Amino acid sequence: MRRRSLLTGALAAPVLAAGCARDGSSADSAGGRTRITYAIWDPLQVDGMRKIIRAFEAEHPDISVKLQVTPFESYWTTMKTAMRGGTAPDVFWMNAVNSQLYASNGVLEPLDPFIERDGVDMSEHPPELVRMYTYDRTHYAMPKDFDLIGLWYNKKLFDRARVPYPDDTWTWDTFRDAAAELTDPKRGVHGVAAEMAKQYTYYNTIAQAGGYVIRDGESGFDDPRSIEGLRLWTDLIDRGWSPSQSAMTDTIGRQLYLSEKVAMNWDLSAMASQMYASPAIKDHGDVAVLPKGRQRATTIHGLANVISGKSEKTEAAWEFVKFVSSRPAAEIQSREGVTISSLAGTQRPWVESMPEFQLQNFIDMLDYAVPYPSSKHTAVWENLQPRLLGGPFTGRGDIAEAARTLARQMDLALEQEK
Structure with missing residues (x-):
């Protein structure tokens, strides 16, 4: 039996037509705001992500973001259960180990239509990282950070x-x-x-x-x-x-x-x-x-944000994903000192956040990093x-x-x- 078939019940759930934005204004909204859910696993990044969410909501008063934190040990099991049950978060963290699995099973929203429409420059992120989250020549994630x-x-x-x-x-x-x-x-x-x-x-x-x-x-x-x-x-x-x-x-x-x-x-x-x-x-x-x-x-390696292919709030989800990979969010993340922002030109605050260590060495190694x-x-x-x-x-x-x-x-x- 091919291993893909083992995932039929867990990941290969039916999704709406890829690349078509779905209006979330009528679903899970309160006071005229569209609420999206965002799943992550690292407790060390919670404070930084909350600051990014507040900055996003200030720029997008019509969208609210509910943060969900699941320990890494149970994150992927929880995600598969949510996919099967129709309760997957609108946006969630992805890693390299699982990226192609999720993309090949059609449970992630292809991002190319949004990237092209909004003129997002993917070359501002390390090319190895961008390739890591590309499947069948399609982008399925926006890089957030990287580690070496x-x-x-x-x-x-x-x-x-x-x-x-x-x-x-x-x-x-x-x-x-x-x-x-x-x-x-x-x-x-x-x-x-x-x-x-x-x-x-x-x-x-x-x-x-x-x-x-x-x-x-x-x-x-x-x-x-x-x-x-x-x-x-x-x-x-x-x-x-x-x-x-x-x-x-x-x-x-x-x-x-x-x-x-x-x-x-x-x-x-x-x-x-x-x-x-x-x-x-x-x-x-x-x-x-x-x-x-x-x-x-x-x-x-590095984490990236993906949009669930079953989300009914794709436009709001994309606005959030795009923001998290933008300069204002990257600078917030870099100042927190937990991880290195992937957007070019935003790593200096991270390097300077712990002056006792020669953290610039990590940035210098980007020249010969392998995915x-x-x-x-x-x-x-x-x-x-x-x-x-x-x-x-x-x-x-x-x-x-x-x-x-x-x-x-x-x-x-x-x-x-x-």
Whole structure:
């Protein structure tokens, strides 16, 4: 059975004709105002989104926005149930993992008619992000923000080991040497957290090695250079320069970094505010660009806003989606310091919101960012990775053999998408 058929009841619900705006003035309106619903999952962004909503409502007094916050752990289950039951929010957050799945099942409103009508310039957002939310040459989402991966490091631990701080001259060799020198068994400190965390670790090094995760509907895990990118991490664990994978199952790399048990950790730009909230890391933590392999690369991801294909208030929903990606909203979001606004020229307030950190490094890495790998059923083949790569990441088995097995099984999953 093709996996698309498994979603028939959950996502493939009937929708109105794509691209046709529907007048919401008669539905769920009060006092002459059209009310739309907006679903998100990140509690750290609630304050910023409320400020954006207030600014939008001030400009559009005929539209009100009701914010719905659902924890990420239950967000997608809740969304599928709402789609099936006809109670989906008018506007909601989308990520790369689910974008093609929702677009291909016809439950999202195509945005091209609105973009063309209103002259929205999509080139003001990172092209990798725009492509991430384009399906079958149609835009289904408006980018809101982006995140990249940087090399977070603890200056106190570097100083104690007399290791120079990382900078843009670092290569994989420099990184490995530093991890060895920073590892201090007597103090219970490791040089780096070599976590089996796709977006944070090996997706980046696969690209840096010149490999790829997916291309033209086929897996790249069996490519020799992809294997080279994976092996960087398993070697760090095997040599004792990283905590064991089992230790990082109980306490993830981010927490080990925050508790000063690892000197380096590859992590999101979106975690900057969490780092800043830690007195120790605010005082002697910082971030650098990722070290260079055969080439430079960092994974870009970002959230986007979509309109439900079942919304009866498409015009109002579009006005809101357009506003959230506009300069006034982007500047509000940037000042909040939680995430980087995707609109060109609005990132400076975010960079300056935490002056103790060299956040400009994230902006500089945009020049060589690679998009988060995805397909229609990203979650299916991503779920194969912990099971098939877990052995080598825990010191059992060879990473090359595991990667080739993963590629074969991933290709079988991708075949079901056709």
